[in-house]
Amino acid sequence: MLKKFVSSLLAVLLIAGCAGGGAADETVREHKPVAEMAEGLVSTLGMENDLKEVKERVLYGMFFETRKDAEDNFVTDGKVYRGEDKNADTIGVFETTDNAKCIEYLKKYLETQKANSQMYSPEEVFKIDNAVLESSKDGSVVVLVISSEIEKAQTAVNELLK
Secondary structure (H helix, E strand, C coil): CCCHHHHHHHHHHHHHCCCCHHHHHHHHHHCCHHHHHHHHHHHHHHCCCEECCCHHHHHHHHCCCCCCCCCCEEEEEEEEEEEEECCCEEEEEEEEECCHHHHHHHHHHHHHHHHHHHHCCCHHHHHHCEEEEEEEECCCCEEEECCHHHHHHHHHHHHHHC
């Protein structure tokens, strides 16, 4: 009987140990949701009337040449607001599993935007050249801001990611 009790107790402890992770998993990500972060930047920079939200399916194709459900997708969540027509203003916040790859794709996006702006709206090139592209300390969040208010944007991004 003692053997049954001990083996039952061990089985319960093993199952309980394997089922854990609730508290630990919750502390892995200390950041606000990306949507909240992006909306906060739009508000802080006073760009509510200048930017429109980009649909999720467009976001992944436009910035990362992939789909959200693709196996090799390294961006787990994202929120982007962009200017319309020839306005390069952009605010994007991305949650990523591969910081270097995310930044690489965002730099490609900036290069493409700059090339297009040089031809169609050269006044926007300065903003693109001075875009704010920063990562959180742990590398799980990347923020992109294209704005004529360069210093204000840098300050807002630094405050967001601290």
